[in-house]
Amino acid sequence: MLTAIVIVAAAIIALRFVLFPPVKETPTTGEYSVASEDYWVTLDKADPYSKNGNNRQLQVRKWHPVGCSGKKPVIVASHGSCGPIDNNLSLYRELASHGYTVIAVAHPGQVASIKYENGKKSGPSRAFLKELFSLKPDGTPEKVYEIYHKWMDIRTDDLNAVMDDFIAKNGASQFIAEGHSLGGSAAYAMARIRKDVIGVIALESPFMYDIKGIEDGKFLFDDSDYDVPVLSIYSDAAYPYLKKWDQYRNNAKFLDSANPLYTNIHYENIGHMGLCELSLASPILTAIFDGGFQKTKASDQLTKLNEDCLSWIRSLHDK
Secondary structure (H helix, E strand, C coil): CCHHHHHHHHHHHHHHHCCCCCCCCCCCCCCEEEEEEEEEEEEEEEEECCCCEEEEEEEEEEEEECCCCCCEEEEEEEEEEEECCCCCCCHHHHHHHHCCCCEECCCCCCCCCEEECCEEECCCCHHHHHHHHHCCCCHHHHHHHHHHHHHHHHHHHHHHHHHHHHHHHHCCCEEEEEEECHHHHHHHHHHHHHHEEEEEEEECCCCCEEEEEECCEEEECCCCCCCCEEEEEEEECCHHHHCCCHHHHHHHHHHCCCCCCCCEEECCCHHHHHHHCHHHHHHHHHHHHHHCCCCCCCHHHHHHHHHHHHHHHHHHHHH
């Protein structure tokens, strides 16, 4: 029995290293050293994914430059469906090294893992997973709209609470909303909702918040122009289908727009997960989720993503 236990333990350890091989931290290029700290924000409303009716509590991870006294926009980051709080860790650290504060939000029920202030932890809720796997945009648009609307209400409430809390502690601030996948959809939404959001970075995200109903079996969009700069970044997973998938209709329209506020980037030879830290942390899981290994080295791709986002953020000062 002891031998069996040792073999099982060794197999588990080996699997752990196969799925999550040791990787070096992506080096930062800014002049500031970077620190991080966690804190919590509690909403004055029940958590829709909680069975006990407790108020919704958010874990927030703040990445900030050490010794930087300048006033710059604050990046508020929202992870993808079942993504971690550090969904784009190397991007957060890179921006912080250049003097920007990043506040990354863990959305309870929709996050890979969240640690509450009392030390307890939880992962994705069964209700959210059921919603996620029931989505069929081409087959049941009414049901999809209902789920999208729920998700946007949850995410925007969370982000509003975190941003209002930051202002209460630090004074008036300007924000850049950033997110991957579902998080990017929420980032787009914040530009519609708040005047202190001066830009949006969305990593392969449909404009969910802009869907206002169903008409003739198709999504009905608010397709009015955004009045702040928007950076939309795509992989091979969605870019070829922007004009085919109905939930991406606004993406297709803004892609073809001559509006100088819109910047669109397509990275070739990567899939959806190539736009987040998982591609570096676990190439195998990334390949499983994306249906194959990406052709671009993860560290090179994330470095390019960081460079493009930083350059775009700096360009906001000229607009």
